[in-house]
Amino acid sequence: MKMKSILAFLIALAMMWSLTACGSSSTPETAASTAAPAADPTAAGESASAGEADALEQWGKTMQEQYGGTTINALLASHPSTTAMLEMIDEFTQLTGIEVNTRVLASTEMKTMQRSNSSTKTGIFDVYMVDAFTVYEYAKAGYIENLEGYLNDPVMTPEWYDYEDILLAFRDGIASVEGVPYLLPIAGESRFVAYRTDLFEEHGKEPPETIEEWLELCRYFQEAGNGDYYGISFRGASGTLVGSAHMAIAYCFSDTPIIDPATGEYQLDSPETIESIQFILDLAECSSPDIASMNHEDAAALFAQGKCAMWFDATSLAYMAEDPSSSVVSDKVSYFNVPQGPAGGSGAVAGWSLGIPTDSENKGAAYAFCMYMSSREKAKEYNLAGGVPCRTSSFEDPEILAANPTNSFIFAAIDDAGELTERGVSYNYPSINVLSFMGIIGNEINRAEIGEITAQEAGENAQKQIESVLAEQNA
């Protein structure tokens, strides 16, 4: 009997424990709702013109009535755009009375967190920041909410949001799946090449037109640098790092370098794709001996410290070379697009968007946050705070262009994406495996970089592994 009562006591204890645990996880919300901050609409849109400020205020009041006092939890990636959003949160809270908790993580860990929370439906998060490469996967898995209803609702999406103003490449390319909008783009990216104007002038070189010329230039400067500086730097480390670098040039060699959308067949062992892998290996030859272990940061640092003639990476990273506080070459940098290959330009499209997890309990308030942060009304403030632009109006605004000299080059690089659409190609191919496969390809290319295998073998190995994954998925 005693044993039984001990057991009963233990069970009761355990239950109490879990009860208090539930209680404590929900306290912040109740506490926040009792202590809802009084909104101060006059403080809100100071910078905006009178009419627009009215519209903003009007919306703020509506939101206040509906969601005032709610607390939403946002999971964000560490990114310049996140920094800008963090600066704008106080204003948002004042306007709408919605409190925002944020959790900022490095992108890989953030994806793991999103997958594990969404697949167990914990309901912890109300806002996700989503990488372009995972949009399809999340939409298919039912992680993220279809936003069509919100976008069509004039109360939730007032005039000043201006969805059409967002570049088509991002609206369609990184935020929608099969025409359905799942996300609101917050940062648009492409790839370009930064180069040292002083070195190019000194050696009488011009930015290249074709990728053969590009490789030529890399070889030239690798030799000219004679160990003092290298030809080029880029992310060459294993997995998605070199995998994404490869993907960014793969469309120069073929319209269907990875998958043929018509047949759904993967073709990493096709001659064109092998050629593109070989091109990455050739670039790696014109770089630091450490290239096979360099992530984006190492590559940027190499260029920013004046150790490279060129640097090939994402447009959103350009400020690392431009910022005098982290770069010794800040006044000697210019850019060119990834040059034309046998099949055309590269047209890389990537970026980040905001979305709402399906298990969120505060979807309305969460949408208000996503919409506010990515709206045209707030775009200027956001861009000037370091947020990466993805709206036509931003790229046309002289003030925004002046604030960051790379913006016009970014716009040009993104223009290439339009060319890709003309070729009938979508950069982010529709598969739940985009990132997994990028990782597999990257691992094999990385082995080739250090001479373990050839480009041919890398392509064949990757193809074999991808086929085995697909076979298993269809089992």
Added chain:
Amino acid sequence: MGKLSVQFQNRLRKHPQVPYILPTAIVMLLLFILPLVFVFLISLTNYRLGVGLDDISFLGLSNYKRLFSGEESGFYYSVFISVFFMVLGTLIQMILGMICALLLNQRFRRKGLVIACLIVPIAMTPSIASQIWKLMFNSEFGVINYFIEAVTGQTVQWLSADYAFLSVLIATVWQYTPFVTLMLYAGLCSLPQSPYESAILDGANKWQLFRHITLPLLKNLILLCALMRSIDMLKTFDIPYVLTQGGPGNATRFLSLKIYDTGFGEQNFVGRASAMAVVLIVLVSLISLALFRVMNKSKEG
């Protein structure tokens, strides 16, 4: 009721250890056995995070077949370098730890200061410490190459394919040797004096003292340390994850990193990763069993 309570008390008298061990046993059952069973079950499926329950299919042993048939590229290599890293790393840590402990055991002033210095690597958060090591290992801008270049005029590509393994080893040895040192030093402090005195009378030199008195007396402690270190070395994760992410190529893709790469982050093949985890667990168990046997034998002998 009274009868039951008497029965209970009798049982307690027969097994007085039960109330002492029960809480630990329950906690461990929940935290250890449950995940273990779970991992094994997942390893038989093609589970991925984000895949609906209906889409999960039972694959039997096919995940294991993939591993052992060599279809999983680089798996055997991962096992090999994990074991190699364990043997080499444990050996170096034990030898260096012993040397430092012997140094500490000498008589000198400011011993507290030296011990304080040794605590620093133990107390530093591994995830941050490895980032600092990465910065120091940087071949162009790292402070280590700065020193090496000043002395020899050459630089070393610490994180390249040839040296990455060594770099991970150095950072690991730096972080964990002090623990071994402190344990062994504590052991040295508590050794009885009498055997030494009589051996010195017999004219034994220092090496003989160490070889024939210190080592045998510390044997159990050394084995315990070695066992704990070997297990941790086989599971090593934090340091290579930050320093090299397993690369370049497969140069530092230890089994734990391979599991992480496959199951988390970008790839998300949890089923396959679980099969590897089971292999890792079996591997660690076998090695710790073997060492435990040696320990028990030396206890009896």
Added chain:
Amino acid sequence: MKKPLRKRMNRIFLYLALFAVCFVSIFPYLWMVLVSVKERVLVYQPGVWFFQPTFENYKTIFQRYDLGSYMINSAIIAGCNCVISLFFGSLTAFALARYRFKGRKQFSFFMLFIRILPAVASIIPLFIIAAALQMLDTHAVLIITYLLFNIPFTVLMMQGFFEDISRDIEEAAMIDGCNSFQVLYKIVVPLAMPGIVATAIFCIINAWNEFVYAMQLTTFNASTVPTIVQMFKTVTGIVWGEMSAVGTVSTLPVLVFAMLVQKQMVRGLSFGAVKD
């Protein structure tokens, strides 16, 4: 004349060796402190030793990243976990040291064996269990999870200490009418205090620095200091200055605590070190 010279040489060699050990041990920490007060552009210039130090990074981590609340979470979790681990662990260690029962050796081995579970393998199951119990993002979930490595560690350490304590006193107390629990808490524990202190330090360090579980199981309310590193791993690279500042500050409490109880720690370690 010959002997003193050789002795002096030995002395010099000893001090040189000790200096080398100390230097290597603390150099990464010193470098981290240096980086934390450097301007960003100087981080990649190891040759620059003299510069105007900046304390901006320290300001930022407390004001913008709210390091204080992370440290409070860490302290709550490490503290509670340490107390529970010591309590459960020393009970078990006491039983293993005092009673001869069937399966004793196996249980002892099991305690070591628990170490084999790699964090990357157990994290998904533990996440799912915690989600089902609605315990995600609470202090309790980390306090409980860390028992996984801290209880076995306590058992391993304390068993040796308890075996070293003479049983005569205990037997005397038993005759005076104490039961075995009373013996443990009135007699054995006070005697084993240095050992408990040594064990406590390592338990606290283990819990304070743990990263993988903290990363997955907590989000807003109970995140610990190591997870803050995530914020400095941006897509544009690591924010070295701020990360180093966090590293410097977060290591300090543990370091200071360990140094304060250094004497007990070494005495405690040596207490249970040699056993048969």
